[in-house]
Amino acid sequence: MPIDLAYLQQWIGRSERVSDTLSLTPMAALAATLDRDDPPVASGDALPPLWHWLYFLPVHRQSLVGADGHPKRGAFLPPVELPRRMWAGSQLTFSRALKAGDAITRVSTIEDVTHKRGRSGDLVFVRVLHQISDATGVAGVAGVAITERQDIVYRDHPAAGETPPAPQLAPDGARWTREIHPDPVLLFRYSALTLNGHRIHYDRPYAIEHEGYKGLVVHGPLLATLLLDLLRRERPEATVAAFSFRAMSPVIDTAPFFVCGRPEGDDGTTVKLWIAGSDGTSRMEASAVLA
DSSP states (O other): OOOOHHHHGGGTTOEEEEEEEOOHHHHHHHHHHTTOOOOOOOTTOBOOTTGGGGSSOOOOOGGGBOTTSSBOSSSSSOOOOOSEEEEEEEEEEESSOOBTTOEEEEEEEEEEEEEEEETTEEEEEEEEEEEEEESSOBTTBOOEEEEEEEEEEEEOOOOTTOOOOOOOBOOOOOSEEEEEOOOHHHHHHHHHHHTOOOGGGTOHHHHHHTTOOSSOBOOHHHHHHHHHHHHHHHOTTOOEEEEEEEEOSOOBTTSOEEEEEEEESSSOOEEEEEEEETTSBEEEEEEEEEO
């Protein structure tokens, strides 16, 4: 079916507003899932960067969830007919830290919808702007604390016998490295924490037979969270002002992967981060700017 881009672009400018509270249990649960030995979370503790993904969960009724586990399209997100959906990357700025116990609000807006024809067929890119505010802000004035532009890509199933493009080699020269052995329990725990029903993360037959992967797929946002978690472990005093990441190739649960990073530049305020597969190929590349 041809892509009706003009129809999909009618969703540009559509927005939604949701509210939540930075409750303590999700923070404690993610710390445990990341295998951190943190002290108990208390009200007023700073929310680590990217942990806002634990909130504003997609609490759609079961009847409104599609066969892939995602909410059915056509409400907030445009009804792209292509079956495979991936969080391709994000660009974030952190104006200040949100605090455990805060009441928070997220306003999301569809900024753009574009179409490309790639080697593997049609690709539709949807860019979403998220702006997250707290109730008090600076000096008691509410304001945006986190700005995130999220890139979502939709694509077709791989054709029979299709050869994927050769992956790029991961950067070298890592100063920090952490080896991660993904397993279904890790993927399940992160899916549960973020109410992510996408079946590629926990339903192996579905992931292989319906979406063409070689196993369970490690969540892109989990990989990004592990990158900044590596930075927190190595530079616990650092304050992240900006962060961007781009998915390069899926990470499958059948082999370990490596979370890597190194400071860049003379002043050390930029940190290069990446995920390397066990074969040395690049799976995610990212950059953090420190305040």
